[in-house]
Amino acid sequence: MTTLEQVLIGGSWRASLDAQGSFRAENPGRAEAIGPAFPINGAGDIEAAMQAAIDVVDTLVATPPIRIAEFLERYAAAIEADADQLVALAHAETALPAEPRLRTVELPRTSHQLRLAAKAVRTYAWTDPVIDTHGGLRSHRAPLGKPVLVMGPNNFPFAFNAIAGSDFASAIAARNPVITKAHPLHPATSQRLAQLAHASLLEAGLPAATVQMLYHFDNALGLKWAGDARLGAIGFTGSRAGGLALKAAADKAGVPIYAELSSVNPVFLLPGVLAERGEALAQEFFASCTMGSGQFCTNPGVVIVPRGEHGDAFVATATRLFAQAKPQVLFSRGVQENLAHAVTGLRNAGADVLSGGHAGEGYFFEPTLLGVDGDVFLKHAALQAEAFGPVSLIVRANDAAHMQRIAASFEGNLTGTLYRAADGSDDAAWHRVASTLRHKVGRLIANKMPTGVAVSAAMNHGGPYPSTSHASFTAVGMPAAIRRFTALHSYDNVPETLLPAELRNHNPGDVQRLVDGCWTDGSIT
Template sequence: MTTQPAPVQPVLIDGDWRAASAPVGQFRAENPTTGEAIGPAFPICGAADVEAALAAATAAAAELAATPPERIAAFLEAYADAIEADAEALVDIAHAETALPKQPRLAAVELPRTTNQLRLAAKAVRSYAWTQPVIDTAANLRSHLAPLGKPVLVFGPNNFPFAFNAIAGSDFASAIAARNPVIAKAHPSHPGTSERLARAAFAALRQAGLPAASVQMLYHFDHAIGGKLAGDARLGAIGFTGSRAGGLALKAAADAAGIPAYVELSSVNPVFLLPGALAERGIALAQEFFTSCTMGSGQFCTNPGVVIVPRGEAGDAFVEAAKAHFAAAAPSVLFSGGVLEHLQKGIATLRAAGAQLLAGGDTGSPGYRHAPTLLEVDATQFLREPQALQTEAFGPASLLVRVDGVAQMVQVATAFEGNLTGTLYANSADDAAWNDVAQALRPRVGRLIANRMPTGVAVSAAMNHGGPYPSTGHPGFTAVGMPAAIRRFAALHSYDNVPEHLLPPELRDHNPGGVARQIDGCWCVDDLETKQA
C-alpha cells in the first residue's frame, strides 16, 4: 500500500490563508514521548513568502497606528475569549506536540495565563497606561509613547506553546497593544498549536475590524532568511525568546540596521542558601529545589541552574538529600532531539570544567528523555572557570557550588553573568549575610527573590522578566507584565507648540478618559485647566 504524504498547511499572509509560495522544504511536529512525526506537514518558507509578509505588514502599519484604541482592546479581548472557547482542543494539540501535562500545566496554568495577558494588554490600551503622557506647560511641550509605525517580528520559543507563542504570547500582545502589525515566526516544536491559535487570532481581527495584515504567521524559515529579515530596515523591532546563539545572531543583524531587538537568551538563575536558612530547613529545601529543577522537565528559562551551598553538616545533609531525589527520579521527556543534544553538550561542558556528576547524566527511551542530573563543584574551581561553569544546561539539570562561608558566597555572586533571577534563602539570623550577598548579586539579576524558587513568573505590572546581558539584550525592559512590556515596541513622540486640537487625545488639555498624566512634574488625572487652577 502506498502511503499518502501528509497535507501541507497554509501560511497566513496579508489576510489570506494560502499555500506557501516556493517553499524550500517542509516539516512535521514530533511526539516527544516517542520521537515519531505527528500531524500534517508545515512549509519552510522561502524568500518570497517572507517578503510578501513584510511588505503587507509595512503597508498596514500606518492604518493600524491610527486605529482607535477601543478596537485594539476589542481584538485582544475577543482573541482571549476565542482561546478559552477552544481550550480543550488547544490543550490536546499542545500536549501532543510538547509532552507537557494537560493538567495542571497547560489547561489550568499556561492557557489562563495567556488569556490573562491578552486582557491585561487590552486594559492597558484602554487606560493609555503604556503611553506615559507628559506635559510641560511652561515650555508648551508634550510627549507620549506611540506606535513604531513599522511591523514587529516575533519569534516564539519551544517551552511555552501558549504564553510565549509568537502568535499569542506576551511579545505578541505587547506589540499589538502598541498598534504595530506583527509577523509571527512560530516555533517548529508546536506548529499545530500555533496554527490553531493563528486562526482564532485572525477571526478576532476580522471581528474587530483591524487591517488584514495586522497579524501574519509563518511556521519556519532558514537562518539565512531570518538574518536577512532581522536586518531589514522596514522592521520596527524584534521580540525573541530562545537560544543565546540564535538570539545574538538576530540581534547582530538588527543592530547593523538600527532595529531594536528585545532578546531573551539564557539564564542559570543562581540560588544562594544562606547559613541560617540551611540549618533551619535544609532537608525541606532539597525537596523544593528538586521539584523546581524538574518541573516541566527543567525546560524553564527560570530553572534553578546553579545552587550555592555552604560547607558543613547542614550543607552536606542538603546535598545528600538532593542527590537522593535526583537519583530516584525517572528520565524526563524533553521537547525535541535538539533540546536533548543541547542538554548533553551543556552537561559535558560543565564536567570538562571540573564539575563532578552526583546523580543522573543518562538518556532514556523511547523519544527524547534525559535523567534529572545533579553536579557539584568547589567554589575555588568555579571562580577559576566561571564562564564554562555558568553554561546553561537547559533541562532537568543543576550545578551545586560548595562555598566555605559568606565571604566566598560574595565572591561567587560577583562572578555571575547577567541573569533573569537571583534567589536568596534566609531566616532572621541571615540579615548580615543577606546584605553582603544581595549587594553583590543585585546588579546581576533582573528579579531578586527571597525564600522561593525562581520558576514562577507572575503576570504583574511589577514583574521584571528580563535582566542584564546575557540573560537579555537590554537590562531596562521586561517581556512579562503590562503595561511595561508594551513599551518595548513604542517610540517616544514629542510635540512642541502644537495646537491643542491637533494633539493625540491623551496630550490634550481635556482628559476625558481619566488618563494618568505627568503635568509639570506631578502625576494626576485632572484636566489641564483644573490642574493649572
C-alpha cells in the same frame, strides 16, 4: 506530492509562495512525527508578509485604541472557548501534561495577559504622557510606525507563543502590525491560535493583515530579515547563540531586538536557613529543577551551598532525590542533544556528577545533579553555561565572603535567589551577598525558587546582558512590556486640536499624566 498547510499572509490563509521544503511536528514521548506537513517558508513568503504589514501601518496608527482592546479581549475569549482543542494539540506536540500545566496554568495565563494588554490600551497606561504647559512641549509613547517581528520559544506553546504570548500582545497593544514566526516544535498549536487570532481581529474591525504567521524558515533567511531596516523591532525568546546572531544582524540595521537569551538563575542558601529546614529546601529545589522537565528559562541552574554539616545534609538529600527520579521527556532530539552537550561541558570544566547525567531512549534525560568547589567555579566561566533541562550545579562555598565573590562572578541573569533564616541569623550574610547579586539579576527573590513568573505589572522578566539584550525592559507585565515596541514622540508648540488624545488638555479617561512635574488624572484648565 505532499500537501502543505497554508500560511497566514496578507490577511488570508493561502499556499506558500515558495516553500523550501516541509516539516512535521513530533510527539516527544514517542519520538515520532505527527500531524500534517507544514511549509518551510522562503524569501517570497517573507517579502509578501513584510509588504502586507507595511501597507497597514498607517491604518493601525490611526485606529481608535478601543478596537485594539476589543481584539485582544475577543482573542482571549476565543482561546478559552477553544481550550479542549488547543490543549490536545499542545499536549501532543510538547508532551507537557494537559493537567494542570496546559489547561489549568498556561492557557488561563495566556488569556489573562491578553486582557491585561487590553486594559493597558483602554487606560492609555503604556503611553506615559508628559505635558509641559509652560514650555509648550508634550510627549508620549506611540506606535513604531513599522512592523514588529516576533519569534516564539519552544517551551511555552501558549503563554509565550509568538502569536499569543506577551511579545505578541505587547506589540499589538502599541498598534503595530505583527508578523509572527511559529516555533517548529508546535506548529499545529500555533496554527490554531493564528486561526482564532485572525477571526478575532476581523470581528474587531482591524485590518486583515494586522496579524500574520509563518511557520519556519532557514537560519540564513532569518538573519537577513533581522537586518531589514523596514522592521520596527524584533521580539525573540530562544538560545543565546541564535539570539546573539540575530542581534548582530539587527544592530547593523538599527533594528531594536528584545531578546531573552539564557540564564542559570543562581540560588544562594545561607547557613541559618539550612539549619532551620534543610531537608524541606532540598525537596523544594528538586521539585523546581524537575518541573516541566526543567525546560524553563528560570530553572534553578546553580545552587550555592555553604560547607558544613547542614550543607552536607542538603547535598545528600538532593542527590538522593535526583537519583530516585525517573528520566524525563524533553521537547525534541535537539533539546536532548544540547543538554547532553551542556552536561559534558560542565564536567570538562571541573564539575562532578552527583547523580544522573545520561540520556534515555527517545527524547528522555535523567534528572542530573552536579557539584563543584567554589574556587573552581570562580576560575572557569564555562561552569555558568545554561543546561536547558532537569539539570543543576551545586557550588560549595566556604562562608559569606566566598558567596559574595561567587555572586560577583556571575554574568547577567533573569533571577537571583537568597534563602535566609526566619530568626534573623542570616541577615548580615543576606545584605552582603544581595548587595552584589542585585546588580547581576533582573528579579531578586527571597525564600522561594525562581521557576514561576507571575503576570504582574511589577514583574521584571528580564535582566542584565546576556540574559536579555536590554536590561531595562521586561518581557512580562503590562504596561511595561508594551513600551518595548513604542517610539517616544514629542510635540513642540503643536495646537491642541492636532495632538493625540492623551496629550490634549481634556483628559480622555482618567489617564495618569505628568503635568508640569505633577502626576494627575485631571484635565488641564
